[in-house]
Amino acid sequence: MTDRKINILLVEDHEFTRLGLAMKIENTPKYNLVAQATDGAQGVMMASQYNPDVILMDIGLPKMDGISATRKIKEELKLDCAVLMFTSRDNKEDIFAAFKAGADGYIMKGSSSETLTSAIDTVATKAAWIDSQIARVVLSSIQNENDIQTTATKSQKEANKKYGLTKKELEVLSLIVDGLSNQEISEKLVVSISTTKAHVHNILQKLYLTDRTKAAIVALKEGLV
């Protein structure tokens, strides 16, 4: 086989974690750390610039979260690289959003070095790698997906649970889909613009989106409102 080194791009905002990971990667002969990014936007940029084999991506990132960044890399840029999500979040929503965005693997922070190398090696060969802690969550949900499709009554309440939107957030999302601006939403709900902005911000976070237009599109297509 090709004994070429695996080129890795590291995207992580916390300095110490990034440093630790960089150390680990650089001390592993078969890996080659090509670049490090400290936020999502920079990560996307560096991905297209260095075209790494594997991107080790944190979820919680400034500028652009890891899931949005993954989506951009996979769907828009269509880069041929494996994205390994590296995070402390083990909730269903994040896991699914990550895979939906095109992630190839999902590993928990706090994993051992052996687990990390195993995961990197696996996704580098284009196979999927799922951490033991969350394997059950993913696999059990695959079962559910079949069951849900037969019952066919999912959309509204399921979608609600799916993204964890609160009642107020759903209300705001609904008004966004009606085409209202923040100012108009504020007037309608009799709250300040700050409040509306906070709600909109929370919605975008939970849906892993970057602007209200995308939120409206997703809400319409997935029947969230």
Added chain:
Amino acid sequence: MTDRKINILLVEDHEFTRLGLAMKIENTPKYNLVAQATDGAQGVMMASQYNPDVILMDIGLPKMDGISATRKIKEELKLDCAVLMFTSRDNKEDIFAAFKAGADGYIMKGSSSETLTSAIDTVATKAAWIDSQIARVVLSSIQNENDIQTTATKSQKEANKKYGLTKKELEVLSLIVDGLSNQEISEKLVVSISTTKAHVHNILQKLYLTDRTKAAIVALKEGLV
């Protein structure tokens, strides 16, 4: 960590395949082949008898198929072992049925020795292993729900008449509905931002709207794109 050998149970009806796998396992120091079964019923029996770490299970088996056997081992007997499906079937139904039954990994016959050991090692640590050939099938079914690549050839000309949008404007509107920013649209169409802004402005004028979010909503609801 524990350098204990990984105890493996092999369940495969085809003699030559079973022999080849047994050879491979026995020639790998870290593995210990505890038993071999030639049908599903025997496999279940041996699983409870030997309590292996990993069961390498074929799907097409006499007496009881591999998926039923897996379900029995996982759900009824609740044995703490990893089941690695080993099969030539790559259709969605089998894959999902396998995971639904509680399989921890899915590997194709015809995989390399390296892939096999990688898969065994991975499921032995209770992580999920999905073969590269079928990773796409599994992940894409998770990723779906979003892809609406409808080739609307009819409504385009009607919409054109309706609002008097030009070909270019419809193209831009379509990209707005995809959630792209002016910058991104400009890059995609290889024009300046000024041009994109002009198109967007014309679209808004013709649709009697004030912003791109409303344009996306109208386009989606009225099937303009």
Added chain:
DNA sequence: GGTGATATTAGACAGCAGTCTAATGTATAT
């Protein structure tokens, strides 16, 4: 009584969106 989730607000800030004006080039129809 403490903890977590939700809702509320403010201010400051960077950046994008959309408007306006103005100009140029091309194609098509009359």
Added chain:
DNA sequence: ATATACATTAGACTGCTGTCTAATATCACC
């Protein structure tokens, strides 16, 4: 040839969007 429609670009400007930080208040739950 000349009008009309379409595509392209620039510069400047206003205002809205979304982020970040920070604080307060309520309610349910343990």
